[in-house]
Amino acid sequence: MVEVTRSAARVTVIGTGAIGGAVARRLLADGHEVVVWNRTAGRSAALVAAGARQAGSVRDAALSSPLVLLTLKDYAAVGQCLAHLDIDLAGRTIIVLCTGTADDARLTARRVTSLGAEYLDAGIQASPEMIGTDAATIVYSGSRPAYERHRATLRLLSTPRFVGEAPEAAAIWDLALFGLWYDAQLGLLRALDTVRGAGIDVADFAHPAGAQLGHVVAAVSRTAAEMHDASYPPGPADLTEHLTVVRHLIELRAGGRLGDGGLSAVAARIEALVTDGRGAEGLTATIG
Ligand SMILES: NC(=O)c1ccc[n+]([C@@H]2O[C@H](COP(=O)([O-])OP(=O)(O)OC[C@H]3O[C@@H](n4cnc5c(N)ncnc54)[C@H](OP(=O)(O)O)[C@@H]3O)[C@@H](O)[C@H]2O)c1
Structure with a gap:
């Protein structure tokens, strides 16, 4: 109480x-x-x-x-x-x-x-x-x-x-927090739908899926600090590498019942940054 x-x-x-x-x-x-x-x-x-x-x-x-x-x-x-x-x-x-x-x-x-x-x-x-x-x-x-x-x-x-x-x-x-939950939960549903559609056992996939979501949680403070400091180190991958993966994901999710999760807009944003010579920066640069 x-x-x-x-x-x-x-x-x-x-x-x-x-x-x-x-x-x-x-x-x-x-x-x-x-x-x-x-x-x-x-x-x-x-x-x-x-x-x-x-x-x-x-x-x-x-x-x-x-x-x-x-x-x-x-x-x-x-x-x-x-x-x-x-x-x-x-x-x-x-x-x-x-x-x-x-x-x-x-x-x-x-x-x-x-x-x-x-x-x-x-x-x-x-x-x-x-x-x-x-x-x-x-x-x-x-x-x-x-x-x-x-x-x-x-x-x-x-x-x-x-x-x-x-x-x-x-x-x-309030809405931003709700949005965060929807993005994470729908991201999980999209991933489960994709692997099940390929005949993969979703129970096997559940543990690594949880670990992957954990990486996002672990990076929250660091990401907010990058945004605050307007500093965008590449971390595990730079924008050029992210663009390749995002394009693969758009292809994998094509025709999915929950859409591609806005990845087309993300790809366009990364392409613009790469064209601007910022391909060596990290993903947080997309909101910089
Ligand atoms: N419940 C949750 O877990 C939760 C969590 C976070 C946020 N919220 C938000 O909190 C707010 C209230 O949610 P709640 O769960 O308490 O809803 P609720 O149990 O459905 O109660 C809604 C209240 O609004 C009144 N109401 C509805 N339309 C009205 C109108 N036109 N004129 C006058 N009174 C009217 C209802 O009166 P009557 O009894 O006459 O219908 C009732 O008192 C919502 O905006 C909801 O999104 C709820």
Whole structure:
């Protein structure tokens, strides 16, 4: 359980689905006064039985607390709730905890600040069961003073991390991490599909596949440092050698059900760098 300094400020949770329910339960467990509102009121019954107050409307919910958390399905739902708030929200902080795009975050920040409130956008790297444990990470962006003011409360939910004053920073961080998972997992699926298609035993292939993914994990800090320092040593292969392998892979993956994983664009980028006389650099040069 995340340890924090006890503070019993009132908090509103709008949207008591899986994440919102877990958030409200954690706040109640710490002794916070919690006001809840959910489109389907019955879904908040267990929270009300546990001590939360059910607001009669989104407006009532938002006006009830200095800190208002919107834990809704998506930004369309957030927009629909905010449309009910044609009121002065000065002195309040509104935090949107849902998965969305950079534009979603920017537009929502504009709407919230036009109502006089401070805005934080949040990206949740956790399942509902992880909320309130150190295994959960939630990233926040937007108003730094609002983040600092509510940090103790946010610490109840996860290890909080402020990632920038641009409202969209948390959404970009969150989506980039999801993208990393998709790229790695789909890369694995593509490889398994390819070897199975060639009649190779996928169970035999699994161990070396894991070792290969481990090389990527082991290189994360070094790669970030290369990017930071704008220095691109060749490592195990230079760009000229990478280009040969990438072209072979494009051929191997032709007609594959998951496509070639964007390798055509990668090959074009490497070709341009090689033409530019940078063939002796390493793969990180492709984003340099
Ligand atoms: N669950 C996870 O493991 C997880 C992990 C990371 C991030 N997230 C993100 O966290 C957010 C919440 O996820 P969740 O798992 O809590 O979803 P959920 O259990 O489906 O809950 C969605 C909530 O949004 C409300 N809602 C949906 N459309 C609405 C509308 N038009 N107007 C008002 N309320 C509306 C629902 O109300 P009703 O009860 O009336 O339908 C419910 O309270 C999502 O953006 C999700 O991508 C979830």
